[in-house]
Amino acid sequence: MNRLDHLRTLITGGTTGIGLETARQFLAEGARVAITGHDPIRLAQAQAELGSNVLAIACDAGNVAAQQQLADTLKSEFGGLDAVFINAGVADFRPVEAFDEAAFDRTMAIxxxxxxxxxxxLLPLLANPSSIVLNTSINARIGMPNSSVYAASKAGLISMARTLSGELIGRGIRVNAVSPGPVSTPLYGKMGLATEQLQDLAQHITSQVPLARFGNPVEIAQAVVFFASGESSFIVGSELVVDGGTSNI
Incomplete structure:
Protein backbone atom coordinates (compact mmCIF):
# COMPACT_ATOMS: atom_id res chain seq x y z
CA MET A 1 0.00 0.00 0.00
CA ASN A 2 1.01 3.62 -0.50
CA ARG A 3 -1.20 5.45 1.96
CA LEU A 4 1.49 8.08 2.52
CA ASP A 5 2.69 8.35 -1.06
CA HIS A 6 4.97 11.38 -1.49
CA LEU A 7 3.97 12.85 1.89
CA ARG A 8 6.73 14.78 3.64
CA THR A 9 6.96 13.43 7.17
CA LEU A 10 8.85 13.98 10.41
CA ILE A 11 9.35 11.48 13.23
CA THR A 12 11.03 12.75 16.38
CA GLY A 13 12.94 10.20 18.42
CA GLY A 14 13.21 8.06 15.30
CA THR A 15 16.35 6.12 16.15
CA THR A 16 14.97 3.26 18.26
CA GLY A 17 11.77 1.53 19.33
CA ILE A 18 8.45 2.96 18.22
CA GLY A 19 10.02 5.86 16.35
CA LEU A 20 12.34 3.68 14.27
CA GLU A 21 9.57 1.22 13.45
CA THR A 22 7.26 4.09 12.47
CA ALA A 23 9.95 5.35 10.10
CA ARG A 24 10.05 1.89 8.50
CA GLN A 25 6.28 1.85 8.12
CA PHE A 26 6.19 5.39 6.70
CA LEU A 27 8.83 4.44 4.12
CA ALA A 28 6.89 1.31 3.20
CA GLU A 29 3.84 3.50 2.64
CA GLY A 30 5.71 5.77 0.22
CA ALA A 31 6.52 8.75 2.46
CA ARG A 32 9.56 10.99 2.44
CA VAL A 33 10.92 10.66 5.97
CA ALA A 34 12.97 12.79 8.34
CA ILE A 35 13.93 11.47 11.77
CA THR A 36 15.52 13.14 14.76
CA GLY A 37 17.71 11.81 17.53
CA HIS A 38 19.92 13.11 20.31
CA ASP A 39 22.60 10.42 20.26
CA PRO A 40 24.79 10.82 17.14
CA ILE A 41 25.78 7.14 17.09
CA ARG A 42 22.21 5.86 17.19
CA LEU A 43 21.18 8.52 14.66
CA ALA A 44 23.83 7.32 12.22
CA GLN A 45 22.86 3.69 12.82
CA ALA A 46 19.19 4.45 12.16
CA GLN A 47 19.97 6.27 8.94
CA ALA A 48 22.17 3.40 7.77
CA GLU A 49 19.34 0.97 8.47
CA LEU A 50 16.59 3.07 6.91
CA GLY A 51 18.57 4.19 3.86
CA SER A 52 20.34 7.25 2.56
CA ASN A 53 17.11 8.87 1.39
CA VAL A 54 16.03 9.35 4.99
CA LEU A 55 16.93 12.74 6.44
CA ALA A 56 18.54 12.25 9.87
CA ILE A 57 18.71 15.39 12.01
CA ALA A 58 20.43 15.77 15.36
CA CYS A 59 18.06 17.48 17.78
CA ASP A 60 17.63 17.82 21.54
CA ALA A 61 13.89 17.29 22.04
CA GLY A 62 13.86 19.30 25.26
CA ASN A 63 15.67 22.37 23.93
CA VAL A 64 13.31 25.09 22.68
CA ALA A 65 15.92 26.77 20.46
CA ALA A 66 16.64 23.41 18.82
CA GLN A 67 13.02 23.18 17.66
CA GLN A 68 13.47 26.30 15.54
CA GLN A 69 16.68 24.89 14.10
CA LEU A 70 14.85 21.68 13.26
CA ALA A 71 12.08 23.62 11.53
CA ASP A 72 14.64 25.60 9.52
CA THR A 73 16.35 22.41 8.37
CA LEU A 74 13.06 20.85 7.32
CA LYS A 75 12.06 23.96 5.40
CA SER A 76 15.35 23.84 3.53
CA GLU A 77 15.22 20.12 2.79
CA PHE A 78 11.50 19.40 2.34
CA GLY A 79 9.92 22.80 1.80
CA GLY A 80 6.99 21.80 3.98
CA LEU A 81 5.43 18.93 5.93
CA ASP A 82 2.34 16.78 5.57
CA ALA A 83 2.60 14.61 8.70
CA VAL A 84 4.45 14.80 12.02
CA PHE A 85 4.83 12.10 14.67
CA ILE A 86 6.06 13.66 17.91
CA ASN A 87 7.50 10.63 19.59
CA ALA A 88 10.72 11.63 21.37
CA GLY A 89 10.37 11.21 25.10
CA VAL A 90 11.95 10.12 28.35
CA ALA A 91 10.60 7.83 31.08
CA ASP A 92 11.91 8.52 34.58
CA PHE A 93 10.17 6.33 37.13
CA ARG A 94 10.89 6.95 40.81
CA PRO A 95 8.99 7.57 44.05
CA VAL A 96 7.69 11.08 44.68
CA GLU A 97 10.25 11.74 47.41
CA ALA A 98 13.13 10.77 45.09
CA PHE A 99 12.45 13.55 42.57
CA ASP A 100 14.39 16.79 42.57
CA GLU A 101 13.65 19.88 40.50
CA ALA A 102 16.23 19.06 37.84
CA ALA A 103 14.74 15.62 37.18
CA PHE A 104 11.22 17.04 37.11
CA ASP A 105 12.24 19.77 34.67
CA ARG A 106 14.07 17.33 32.39
CA THR A 107 10.99 15.13 31.97
CA MET A 108 8.70 18.08 31.36
CA ALA A 109 11.13 19.70 28.92
CA ILE A 110 11.48 16.61 26.74
CA LEU A 122 6.45 23.83 12.45
CA LEU A 123 3.20 25.70 11.86
CA PRO A 124 4.50 27.67 8.85
CA LEU A 125 5.60 24.40 7.23
CA LEU A 126 2.45 22.34 7.74
CA ALA A 127 0.34 21.83 4.65
CA ASN A 128 -3.44 22.04 4.37
CA PRO A 129 -4.37 19.26 4.98
CA SER A 130 -1.80 17.79 7.35
CA SER A 131 -1.64 15.60 10.45
CA ILE A 132 0.14 15.78 13.80
CA VAL A 133 0.27 12.65 15.97
CA LEU A 134 1.42 12.87 19.59
CA ASN A 135 2.83 9.80 21.34
CA THR A 136 1.37 9.79 24.84
CA SER A 137 0.91 6.88 27.28
CA ILE A 138 -1.72 5.01 29.25
CA ASN A 139 0.28 6.00 32.34
CA ALA A 140 -1.66 9.25 32.17
CA ARG A 141 -4.78 7.25 33.06
CA ILE A 142 -3.96 4.25 35.23
CA GLY A 143 -2.33 5.68 38.39
CA MET A 144 0.82 3.55 38.24
CA PRO A 145 3.07 4.02 41.29
CA ASN A 146 6.39 5.81 40.70
CA SER A 147 5.15 7.34 37.44
CA SER A 148 3.83 10.66 38.77
CA VAL A 149 5.99 13.04 36.74
CA TYR A 150 6.06 10.91 33.59
CA ALA A 151 2.28 10.45 33.74
CA ALA A 152 1.71 14.17 34.24
CA SER A 153 3.81 15.00 31.19
CA LYS A 154 1.87 12.52 29.06
CA ALA A 155 -1.46 13.77 30.39
CA GLY A 156 -0.39 17.20 29.21
CA LEU A 157 0.16 15.81 25.71
CA ILE A 158 -3.29 14.23 25.66
CA SER A 159 -4.78 17.58 26.62
CA MET A 160 -2.66 19.29 23.98
CA ALA A 161 -4.02 16.97 21.29
CA ARG A 162 -7.53 18.17 22.12
CA THR A 163 -6.83 21.87 22.52
CA LEU A 164 -4.55 22.18 19.52
CA SER A 165 -7.16 20.38 17.45
CA GLY A 166 -9.65 23.12 18.19
CA GLU A 167 -7.10 25.81 17.45
CA LEU A 168 -5.49 24.38 14.31
CA ILE A 169 -8.31 22.64 12.47
CA GLY A 170 -9.10 25.88 10.63
CA ARG A 171 -5.66 25.57 9.02
CA GLY A 172 -6.42 22.03 7.94
CA ILE A 173 -4.14 20.54 10.61
CA ARG A 174 -5.54 17.51 12.43
CA VAL A 175 -4.04 16.65 15.82
CA ASN A 176 -4.51 13.23 17.40
CA ALA A 177 -2.76 11.05 19.97
CA VAL A 178 -1.73 7.44 20.36
CA SER A 179 -1.47 6.11 23.91
CA PRO A 180 0.61 2.92 24.04
CA GLY A 181 0.60 0.48 26.89
CA PRO A 182 3.71 -1.58 27.65
CA VAL A 183 5.71 -2.03 24.46
CA SER A 184 8.96 -3.93 23.90
CA THR A 185 11.38 -1.07 23.30
CA PRO A 186 14.83 -0.02 24.60
CA LEU A 187 13.04 2.41 26.93
CA TYR A 188 13.00 -0.09 29.77
CA GLY A 189 16.74 -0.67 29.45
CA LYS A 190 17.31 3.02 30.17
CA MET A 191 15.73 2.84 33.61
CA GLY A 192 18.97 1.91 35.35
CA LEU A 193 17.68 -1.43 36.67
CA ALA A 194 19.69 -4.63 36.96
CA THR A 195 18.83 -7.53 34.65
CA GLU A 196 16.98 -9.41 37.38
CA GLN A 197 15.01 -6.31 38.30
CA LEU A 198 14.06 -5.77 34.66
CA GLN A 199 12.88 -9.37 34.39
CA ASP A 200 10.78 -9.02 37.53
CA LEU A 201 9.33 -5.75 36.22
CA ALA A 202 8.50 -7.35 32.86
CA GLN A 203 6.71 -10.23 34.57
CA HIS A 204 4.72 -7.87 36.74
CA ILE A 205 3.72 -5.68 33.79
CA THR A 206 2.74 -8.70 31.69
CA SER A 207 0.48 -9.91 34.48
CA GLN A 208 -1.45 -6.62 34.22
CA VAL A 209 -2.11 -6.95 30.46
CA PRO A 210 -5.22 -8.90 29.46
CA LEU A 211 -3.46 -10.07 26.29
CA ALA A 212 -0.64 -11.35 28.56
CA ARG A 213 2.21 -9.85 26.56
CA PHE A 214 4.02 -6.65 25.71
CA GLY A 215 3.04 -4.85 22.54
CA ASN A 216 5.33 -4.72 19.52
CA PRO A 217 6.53 -1.37 18.13
CA VAL A 218 4.92 -2.19 14.78
CA GLU A 219 1.50 -2.30 16.46
CA ILE A 220 1.93 1.31 17.54
CA ALA A 221 3.50 2.35 14.25
CA GLN A 222 0.53 1.07 12.28
CA ALA A 223 -1.79 3.22 14.39
CA VAL A 224 0.39 6.24 13.60
CA VAL A 225 0.26 5.44 9.87
CA PHE A 226 -3.54 5.44 10.13
CA PHE A 227 -3.59 8.86 11.78
CA ALA A 228 -1.09 10.27 9.28
CA SER A 229 -3.04 9.02 6.28
CA GLY A 230 -6.24 10.13 4.65
CA GLU A 231 -8.00 7.14 6.16
CA SER A 232 -8.42 9.17 9.37
CA SER A 233 -9.50 12.38 7.66
CA PHE A 234 -12.63 12.72 9.85
CA ILE A 235 -10.80 12.06 13.13
CA VAL A 236 -9.71 15.12 15.09
CA GLY A 237 -8.56 15.51 18.69
CA SER A 238 -8.85 11.80 19.40
CA GLU A 239 -6.77 9.44 21.51
CA LEU A 240 -6.25 5.89 20.27
CA VAL A 241 -5.31 3.60 23.16
CA VAL A 242 -3.09 0.71 22.07
CA ASP A 243 -2.45 -1.22 25.27
CA GLY A 244 -3.69 -4.80 25.00
CA GLY A 245 -6.58 -3.91 27.29
CA THR A 246 -4.42 -2.78 30.21
CA SER A 247 -6.36 0.40 30.95
CA ASN A 248 -9.70 -1.41 30.81
CA ILE A 249 -9.23 -3.48 33.95
Whole structure:
Protein backbone atom coordinates (compact mmCIF):
# COMPACT_ATOMS: atom_id res chain seq x y z
CA MET A 1 0.00 0.00 0.00
CA ASN A 2 1.01 3.62 -0.50
CA ARG A 3 -1.20 5.45 1.96
CA LEU A 4 1.49 8.08 2.52
CA ASP A 5 2.69 8.35 -1.06
CA HIS A 6 4.97 11.38 -1.49
CA LEU A 7 3.97 12.85 1.89
CA ARG A 8 6.73 14.78 3.64
CA THR A 9 6.96 13.43 7.17
CA LEU A 10 8.85 13.98 10.41
CA ILE A 11 9.35 11.48 13.23
CA THR A 12 11.03 12.75 16.38
CA GLY A 13 12.94 10.20 18.42
CA GLY A 14 13.21 8.06 15.30
CA THR A 15 16.35 6.12 16.15
CA THR A 16 14.97 3.26 18.26
CA GLY A 17 11.77 1.53 19.33
CA ILE A 18 8.45 2.96 18.22
CA GLY A 19 10.02 5.86 16.35
CA LEU A 20 12.34 3.68 14.27
CA GLU A 21 9.57 1.22 13.45
CA THR A 22 7.26 4.09 12.47
CA ALA A 23 9.95 5.35 10.10
CA ARG A 24 10.05 1.89 8.50
CA GLN A 25 6.28 1.85 8.12
CA PHE A 26 6.19 5.39 6.70
CA LEU A 27 8.83 4.44 4.12
CA ALA A 28 6.89 1.31 3.20
CA GLU A 29 3.84 3.50 2.64
CA GLY A 30 5.71 5.77 0.22
CA ALA A 31 6.52 8.75 2.46
CA ARG A 32 9.56 10.99 2.44
CA VAL A 33 10.92 10.66 5.97
CA ALA A 34 12.97 12.79 8.34
CA ILE A 35 13.93 11.47 11.77
CA THR A 36 15.52 13.14 14.76
CA GLY A 37 17.71 11.81 17.53
CA HIS A 38 19.92 13.11 20.31
CA ASP A 39 22.60 10.42 20.26
CA PRO A 40 24.79 10.82 17.14
CA ILE A 41 25.78 7.14 17.09
CA ARG A 42 22.21 5.86 17.19
CA LEU A 43 21.18 8.52 14.66
CA ALA A 44 23.83 7.32 12.22
CA GLN A 45 22.86 3.69 12.82
CA ALA A 46 19.19 4.45 12.16
CA GLN A 47 19.97 6.27 8.94
CA ALA A 48 22.17 3.40 7.77
CA GLU A 49 19.34 0.97 8.47
CA LEU A 50 16.59 3.07 6.91
CA GLY A 51 18.57 4.19 3.86
CA SER A 52 20.34 7.25 2.56
CA ASN A 53 17.11 8.87 1.39
CA VAL A 54 16.03 9.35 4.99
CA LEU A 55 16.93 12.74 6.44
CA ALA A 56 18.54 12.25 9.87
CA ILE A 57 18.71 15.39 12.01
CA ALA A 58 20.43 15.77 15.36
CA CYS A 59 18.06 17.48 17.78
CA ASP A 60 17.63 17.82 21.54
CA ALA A 61 13.89 17.29 22.04
CA GLY A 62 13.86 19.30 25.26
CA ASN A 63 15.67 22.37 23.93
CA VAL A 64 13.31 25.09 22.68
CA ALA A 65 15.92 26.77 20.46
CA ALA A 66 16.64 23.41 18.82
CA GLN A 67 13.02 23.18 17.66
CA GLN A 68 13.47 26.30 15.54
CA GLN A 69 16.68 24.89 14.10
CA LEU A 70 14.85 21.68 13.26
CA ALA A 71 12.08 23.62 11.53
CA ASP A 72 14.64 25.60 9.52
CA THR A 73 16.35 22.41 8.37
CA LEU A 74 13.06 20.85 7.32
CA LYS A 75 12.06 23.96 5.40
CA SER A 76 15.35 23.84 3.53
CA GLU A 77 15.22 20.12 2.79
CA PHE A 78 11.50 19.40 2.34
CA GLY A 79 9.92 22.80 1.80
CA GLY A 80 6.99 21.80 3.98
CA LEU A 81 5.43 18.93 5.93
CA ASP A 82 2.34 16.78 5.57
CA ALA A 83 2.60 14.61 8.70
CA VAL A 84 4.45 14.80 12.02
CA PHE A 85 4.83 12.10 14.67
CA ILE A 86 6.06 13.66 17.91
CA ASN A 87 7.50 10.63 19.59
CA ALA A 88 10.72 11.63 21.37
CA GLY A 89 10.37 11.21 25.10
CA VAL A 90 11.95 10.12 28.35
CA ALA A 91 10.60 7.83 31.08
CA ASP A 92 11.91 8.52 34.58
CA PHE A 93 10.17 6.33 37.13
CA ARG A 94 10.89 6.95 40.81
CA PRO A 95 8.99 7.57 44.05
CA VAL A 96 7.69 11.08 44.68
CA GLU A 97 10.25 11.74 47.41
CA ALA A 98 13.13 10.77 45.09
CA PHE A 99 12.45 13.55 42.57
CA ASP A 100 14.39 16.79 42.57
CA GLU A 101 13.65 19.88 40.50
CA ALA A 102 16.23 19.06 37.84
CA ALA A 103 14.74 15.62 37.18
CA PHE A 104 11.22 17.04 37.11
CA ASP A 105 12.24 19.77 34.67
CA ARG A 106 14.07 17.33 32.39
CA THR A 107 10.99 15.13 31.97
CA MET A 108 8.70 18.08 31.36
CA ALA A 109 11.13 19.70 28.92
CA ILE A 110 11.48 16.61 26.74
CA UNK A 111 7.97 15.21 27.00
CA UNK A 112 5.84 18.37 27.01
CA UNK A 113 7.61 21.70 26.54
CA UNK A 114 9.69 20.56 23.59
CA UNK A 115 6.71 19.09 21.73
CA UNK A 116 4.64 22.24 22.30
CA UNK A 117 7.29 24.51 20.86
CA UNK A 118 8.05 22.10 18.04
CA UNK A 119 4.43 22.33 16.93
CA UNK A 120 4.68 26.11 17.17
CA UNK A 121 7.82 26.27 15.03
CA LEU A 122 6.45 23.83 12.45
CA LEU A 123 3.20 25.70 11.86
CA PRO A 124 4.50 27.67 8.85
CA LEU A 125 5.60 24.40 7.23
CA LEU A 126 2.45 22.34 7.74
CA ALA A 127 0.34 21.83 4.65
CA ASN A 128 -3.44 22.04 4.37
CA PRO A 129 -4.37 19.26 4.98
CA SER A 130 -1.80 17.79 7.35
CA SER A 131 -1.64 15.60 10.45
CA ILE A 132 0.14 15.78 13.80
CA VAL A 133 0.27 12.65 15.97
CA LEU A 134 1.42 12.87 19.59
CA ASN A 135 2.83 9.80 21.34
CA THR A 136 1.37 9.79 24.84
CA SER A 137 0.91 6.88 27.28
CA ILE A 138 -1.72 5.01 29.25
CA ASN A 139 0.28 6.00 32.34
CA ALA A 140 -1.66 9.25 32.17
CA ARG A 141 -4.78 7.25 33.06
CA ILE A 142 -3.96 4.25 35.23
CA GLY A 143 -2.33 5.68 38.39
CA MET A 144 0.82 3.55 38.24
CA PRO A 145 3.07 4.02 41.29
CA ASN A 146 6.39 5.81 40.70
CA SER A 147 5.15 7.34 37.44
CA SER A 148 3.83 10.66 38.77
CA VAL A 149 5.99 13.04 36.74
CA TYR A 150 6.06 10.91 33.59
CA ALA A 151 2.28 10.45 33.74
CA ALA A 152 1.71 14.17 34.24
CA SER A 153 3.81 15.00 31.19
CA LYS A 154 1.87 12.52 29.06
CA ALA A 155 -1.46 13.77 30.39
CA GLY A 156 -0.39 17.20 29.21
CA LEU A 157 0.16 15.81 25.71
CA ILE A 158 -3.29 14.23 25.66
CA SER A 159 -4.78 17.58 26.62
CA MET A 160 -2.66 19.29 23.98
CA ALA A 161 -4.02 16.97 21.29
CA ARG A 162 -7.53 18.17 22.12
CA THR A 163 -6.83 21.87 22.52
CA LEU A 164 -4.55 22.18 19.52
CA SER A 165 -7.16 20.38 17.45
CA GLY A 166 -9.65 23.12 18.19
CA GLU A 167 -7.10 25.81 17.45
CA LEU A 168 -5.49 24.38 14.31
CA ILE A 169 -8.31 22.64 12.47
CA GLY A 170 -9.10 25.88 10.63
CA ARG A 171 -5.66 25.57 9.02
CA GLY A 172 -6.42 22.03 7.94
CA ILE A 173 -4.14 20.54 10.61
CA ARG A 174 -5.54 17.51 12.43
CA VAL A 175 -4.04 16.65 15.82
CA ASN A 176 -4.51 13.23 17.40
CA ALA A 177 -2.76 11.05 19.97
CA VAL A 178 -1.73 7.44 20.36
CA SER A 179 -1.47 6.11 23.91
CA PRO A 180 0.61 2.92 24.04
CA GLY A 181 0.60 0.48 26.89
CA PRO A 182 3.71 -1.58 27.65
CA VAL A 183 5.71 -2.03 24.46
CA SER A 184 8.96 -3.93 23.90
CA THR A 185 11.38 -1.07 23.30
CA PRO A 186 14.83 -0.02 24.60
CA LEU A 187 13.04 2.41 26.93
CA TYR A 188 13.00 -0.09 29.77
CA GLY A 189 16.74 -0.67 29.45
CA LYS A 190 17.31 3.02 30.17
CA MET A 191 15.73 2.84 33.61
CA GLY A 192 18.97 1.91 35.35
CA LEU A 193 17.68 -1.43 36.67
CA ALA A 194 19.69 -4.63 36.96
CA THR A 195 18.83 -7.53 34.65
CA GLU A 196 16.98 -9.41 37.38
CA GLN A 197 15.01 -6.31 38.30
CA LEU A 198 14.06 -5.77 34.66
CA GLN A 199 12.88 -9.37 34.39
CA ASP A 200 10.78 -9.02 37.53
CA LEU A 201 9.33 -5.75 36.22
CA ALA A 202 8.50 -7.35 32.86
CA GLN A 203 6.71 -10.23 34.57
CA HIS A 204 4.72 -7.87 36.74
CA ILE A 205 3.72 -5.68 33.79
CA THR A 206 2.74 -8.70 31.69
CA SER A 207 0.48 -9.91 34.48
CA GLN A 208 -1.45 -6.62 34.22
CA VAL A 209 -2.11 -6.95 30.46
CA PRO A 210 -5.22 -8.90 29.46
CA LEU A 211 -3.46 -10.07 26.29
CA ALA A 212 -0.64 -11.35 28.56
CA ARG A 213 2.21 -9.85 26.56
CA PHE A 214 4.02 -6.65 25.71
CA GLY A 215 3.04 -4.85 22.54
CA ASN A 216 5.33 -4.72 19.52
CA PRO A 217 6.53 -1.37 18.13
CA VAL A 218 4.92 -2.19 14.78
CA GLU A 219 1.50 -2.30 16.46
CA ILE A 220 1.93 1.31 17.54
CA ALA A 221 3.50 2.35 14.25
CA GLN A 222 0.53 1.07 12.28
CA ALA A 223 -1.79 3.22 14.39
CA VAL A 224 0.39 6.24 13.60
CA VAL A 225 0.26 5.44 9.87
CA PHE A 226 -3.54 5.44 10.13
CA PHE A 227 -3.59 8.86 11.78
CA ALA A 228 -1.09 10.27 9.28
CA SER A 229 -3.04 9.02 6.28
CA GLY A 230 -6.24 10.13 4.65
CA GLU A 231 -8.00 7.14 6.16
CA SER A 232 -8.42 9.17 9.37
CA SER A 233 -9.50 12.38 7.66
CA PHE A 234 -12.63 12.72 9.85
CA ILE A 235 -10.80 12.06 13.13
CA VAL A 236 -9.71 15.12 15.09
CA GLY A 237 -8.56 15.51 18.69
CA SER A 238 -8.85 11.80 19.40
CA GLU A 239 -6.77 9.44 21.51
CA LEU A 240 -6.25 5.89 20.27
CA VAL A 241 -5.31 3.60 23.16
CA VAL A 242 -3.09 0.71 22.07
CA ASP A 243 -2.45 -1.22 25.27
CA GLY A 244 -3.69 -4.80 25.00
CA GLY A 245 -6.58 -3.91 27.29
CA THR A 246 -4.42 -2.78 30.21
CA SER A 247 -6.36 0.40 30.95
CA ASN A 248 -9.70 -1.41 30.81
CA ILE A 249 -9.23 -3.48 33.95
Missing amino acids: NLKGPFFLVQK
